[in-house]
Amino acid sequence: MITENDVKRLATLAKLEVDEKEMLIYLNEMQSKLMIDCSDYDFADRGVFCPLREDKVLPSMPREDALSNAIHSENGFFKLRK
Amino acid sequence: MGKILKLHQMLLRKEISAKELTESYIAKVNNENPALNAYVRVTEEKALTTADIIDRKIAGGLTLDLLSGIPMALKDNISTKGIETSCCSKILEGYVPVYDATTWHRLDEKGAVLLGKTNMDEFAMGCTCETSVFGASRNPQNTGFVAGGSSGGSATAVAADLALFSLGSDTGGSVRQPASFCGCVGLKPTYGAVSRYGLIAYASSLDTVGVMAQNVEDTAVVFDSISGFDPMDSTSQADYVPCTVDSLEKSIKGRKIGVPKELLEKADPEVKALLLKSLEKYENLGCFVEFFSMPNLITALPAYYIIACAEASSNLGRYDSVRFGNRAESFESIHQMICKxxxxMFGNEVKKRIMLGTFVLSDGYYDKYYAKAQRLRQCLMAEFEKVFAKYDVLITPTSPKTAFKIGQIQNDKEASFNADVCTVCANLAGLPALSLDCGKDEKGLPVGLQIIGNRFRESLILNMARQFEIARGTESEL
Known part of the structure; x- marks a missing residue:
């Protein structure tokens, strides 16, 4: 059972303001729907592989492009209020 | 012959100019979009500029690609340099990408004419297009019904002939289900066959860019144009060279079709009846049809929700209003600025999925939910390997139901939860799958048939679809 405190903790982790009452009902409903009964399955190691290629260093996006969608920027940096 | 090839030949013979073709589509969009809400942004200027370039190429006798001058649309989560891309969310309102998605870049280079960006569920989270900040797209077959989702606008645009083809994204069925609801073709490629670079992420291990078109041949032409290795996508497959168009007309005699009973039983009676009728058509074409059991296909649904929401909670962490996106007006600290x-700015469905994803990844619940879901995913992939040793393709309904009424799903949590039950397995296993119209229900709404193939067997599923399309006949005969 997910409690009101759990919802508060999850909202803090997710950095999200939510309607806590609504979220409490939703998460408790989903919690039971998402239970997976694994008793019949063979979970032997199936040799997990990583599909990612090796990283290569390439030129970056121009600084002005990177800043073009920021609400505030100054001297080539993102600017935030203190 | 597909519509794209026909128009290509007309352009070459100068029976129509690219400008005339583009203008006719823009006029249609301006006329019909207010009722259908397929497009959230029309890029008229860009479209006419491209058309003009194509006409000059034709006049100069230069080589033309099949897609040159062909009017098309892009889902609003596919990045377009210099053109707003908002994922139909308030948080990305006004966001203008500084680079193109590879899929769009490839189409743009070929001279495809972008008519605009299409409606979608916010951040592709939904199955009706109703979570869009712009409101739902309407089903062109009956505007009282939804277009499906999340690529609802892309499906509506194609089915209403407001574009010759469109691109959408498919994380759990978001290309195939709206294609099924609206009555067009929808192809979700193998994971790694089409670049995800520039596709705004929802769940990265499940996301694919897919094609929607008015017929199978057009779908194949577009798929061949956008697929293939891309060094900008770290999960792109280096050794895959797609060429599906050449295989479309091959005989499918002797092909083995597997039908998983569990997904057939999930379908409404009308959907099931049409699917069984379609299987008879395949038998008449010389295919062998066999029903078999695969219980894990049902367990795939909770595993999908867990994995998709977990990845979404991580991917959507980037929306902090610092580098891009909208910001709350008042706040007292940086932390509050981000939370507020x-x-x-996020809609309710997005907030729910972020919270659910945070929950299944959180301390004490990770092993109970996320780890189990990932292991189940591995089991599913292993099972599919065995299944495809026996069958060439699988056939299922695309959706257990036909299109919902506008607003219906908000009061029907079960239907909402189960909407993707037939489609998520292909995403979890990275398989290619296609939805094709196989008839209409009593309300006159289209029913989709899903063909699932083994990894990188797009040629085969498009071939199977094309042969069905010929046997099925034109729409008037459905």
């Missing part, structure tokens, strides 16, 4: 912005 996300609380005010």
């Amino acid at each position: 912005t996300r609380g005010e």
